[in-house]
Amino acid sequence: MSAQNPTIVLVHGAFADSSSWNGVVEKLQAHAYPVVAASNPLRTLSGDAAYVRQLVESIEGPVVLVGHSYGGSVISNAAKGLGNVKALVFVAAFLPDEGESAIALSGKFPGSTLGEALQPVPLTLPDGGQVTDLYIEKARFHQQFAADVAAETAAVMAATQRPVTDAALGEGASAPAWREIPSWVLVATEDKNIPPQAQTFMAERANATAVSVIASHAAGVSRPGDVARLINAAAQATL
Numbered sequence: 001m002s003a004q005n006p007t008i009v010l011v012h013g014a015f016a017d018s019s020s021w022n023g024v025v026e027k028l029q030a031h032a033y034p035v036v037a038a039s040n041p042l043r044t045l046s047g048d049a050a051y052v053r054q055l056v057e058s059i060e061g062p063v064v065l066v067g068h069s070y071g072g073s074v075i076s077n078a079a080k081g082l083g084n085v086k087a088l089v090f091v092a093a094f095l096p097d098e099g100e101s102a103i104a105l106s107g108k109f110p111g112s113t114l115g116e117a118l119q120p121v122p123l124t125l126p127d128g129g130q131v132t133d134l135y136i137e138k139a140r141f142h143q144q145f146a147a148d149v150a151a152e153t154a155a156v157m158a159a160t161q162r163p164v165t166d167a168a169l170g171e172g173a174s175a176p177a178w179r180e181i182p183s184w185v186l187v188a189t190e191d192k193n194i195p196p197q198a199q200t201f202m203a204e205r206a207n208a209t210a211v212s213v214i215a216s217h218a219a220g221v222s223r224p225g226d227v228a229r230l231i232n233a234a235a236q237a238t239l
Contacts, residue, residue: 006062006086006235007034011052011078013069013093014042014164015136015145016218020068020157023224028231040071042164045101045171049077062086064235067093068220069193070102070164079177086238088181089231092188092219095202096173103169105202111195117144121163133163144192146218153221176206183208184234186219186227193217209233 008028010021018037028035038055041048052074056063064087067075072093079085094102106112117140121133136144141158142151149157185203189196189212196212203210211230215223 004061004239005033006064006238007036007059008064008066008231008235009052009056009059010035010037011065011067011071011075012037012040012162013067013071014134014169015141015161016068016157017160017162019160020218021220024220024227024231027224027228031228031232033232033235040074040162042070042162042168044165044168045073045077045173048074048168049174052078053082056082056085059084062238064089064231064238066091066231069093069217070169072096073102073173076176076178077174079181080175082177085177085181087234088178088183089234090183090185090203090208091227091230092186092191092194092199092215092217094194095178095183095185095206095208096176097205098175099172101170101172105198106194109195109197109201111191111197112193113144114193117141120166132166134166134169135161135163145216146221147190147192147216148222149216149218157218157221178206178208182234182237184230185210186230187212188215188217188219189213190215191217191219 066089072090138158142154185208187199
């Protein structure tokens with residue numbers, strides 16, 4: 001591999017954390033890629049995108065920006081106009097157009113059972129404002145999010161899941177970076193969060209290079225080799 005390998009920046013989505021990329025990170029590092037697994041705040045789409053954008057701006061050299069699930073919305077907003085982002089990779093993810101929200105896209109086609117699996121937790125912020133954190137009910141997490149992951153692993157994922165606010169999932173996206181940056185998409189055919197039909201629709205709309213993998217929404221955990229191969233393909237296309 002070339003010394004000029006791009007840095008791979010991985011952005012997790014809702015109900016997950018950076019450790020959800022561990023298997024993918026191991027495979028990428030084995031091929032000499034510098035990797036950063038970002039901590040996505042999951043508070044507001046615009047705020048999360050600004051956070052990731054500043055992280056990417058701090059990295060010298062080319063970057064391949066990868067998003068899972070809601071992280072796809074974040075990377076598409078974050079990368080707009082960033083010259084060092086050479087490719088976008090969406091893993092069972094949203095590719096929203098301007099004004100579209102994750103909630104709207106997940107309901108555009110039938111198949112998502114996420115809504116009925118959510119546990120809302122209302123919170124009062126220090127300034128007195130109100131926000132609702134959303135979790136996946138632990139008893140439903142395995143089948144909803146990670147049906148092809150070992151039960152023991154899924155139980156740990158359920159216990160360590162990061163909540164997303166309802167505001168973040170409902171916020172409309174800004175102008176998408178996928179209109180300007182070459183994009184790759186992994187469609188998870190057994191996804192119960194984002195219907196595979198929706199993933200395919202968004203990939204075709206973005207004129208992205210797409211592959212389909214028999215996987216749950218947690219494709220990075222259950223199929224890290226497939227995810228790493230797609231990221232490698234995107235990275236090599238930038239050299």
